[in-house]
Amino acid sequence: xxGIARQTDYAARVVLHLACLAPGAKVPIADIARHRMLxxxxxxxxxxxxxxxxxxxxxxxxxxxxxxxRPAEDxxxxxxxxxxxxxxxxxxCVSDRRVCPLAAACPVQSVWVEATQVLDGYLAxxxxxxxxxxxxxxxxxxxxxxxxxxxxxxxxxxAPLRPSAL
Numbered sequence: 282x283x284g285i286a287r288q289t290d291y292a293a294r295v296v297l298h299l300a301c302l303a304p305g306a307k308v309p310i311a312d313i314a315r316h317r318m319l320x321x322x323x324x325x326x327x328x329x330x331x332x333x334x335x336x337x338x339x340x341x342x343x344x345x346x347x348x349x350x351r352p353a354e355d356x357x358x359x360x361x362x363x364x365x366x367x368x369x370x371x372x373x374c375v376s377d378r379r380v381c382p383l384a385a386a387c388p389v390q391s392v393w394v395e396a397t398q399v400l401d402g403y404l405a406x407x408x409x410x411x412x413x414x415x416x417x418x419x420x421x422x423x424x425x426x427x428x429x430x431x432x433x434x435x436x437x438x439x440a441p442l443r444p445s446a447l
Contacts, residue, residue: 289365292327300353300409307346334364359404369401
């Protein structure tokens with residue numbers, strides 16, 4: 282199966298959470314972990330990677346926390362994938378033709394290259410501002426989790442988010 286790493290999925294959830302908040306909002310990492318149902322220590326590591334990539338910013342002290350480093354419309358899902366995975370590559374021969382001695386003449390390699398470019402372009406076009414607007418489906422999911430008791434305080438998870446962005 283082709284897929285992204287769990288940390289990349291979690292990173293997208295972290296960025297989406299912040300994109301759903303008012304511009305400039307700063308929240309504690311623990312709140313993000315709780316609201317998005319993610320392991321706290323994992324979120325701490327992910328936030329560090331996203332800060333290094335210039336996607337998130339952190340500030341200490343009273344009123345500090347994590348925020349988007351730039352507007353949500355300037356952050357793509359591709360940015361998150363590149364920050365967490367190092368880029369998109371469907372096969373090793375796409376990122377380094379030296380891996381395979383047949384790459385230059387291989388008809389399959391050219392398909393991998395083309396498919397990688399299409400996927401990379403698509404991910405670059407998906408903006409978190411748009412994803413935040415599509416987040417309406419999250420509210421029923423959070424409410425279902427609350428109803429079955431998997432996350433204590435799940436109803437509080439919804440309060441900080443803009444109603445239209447849940």
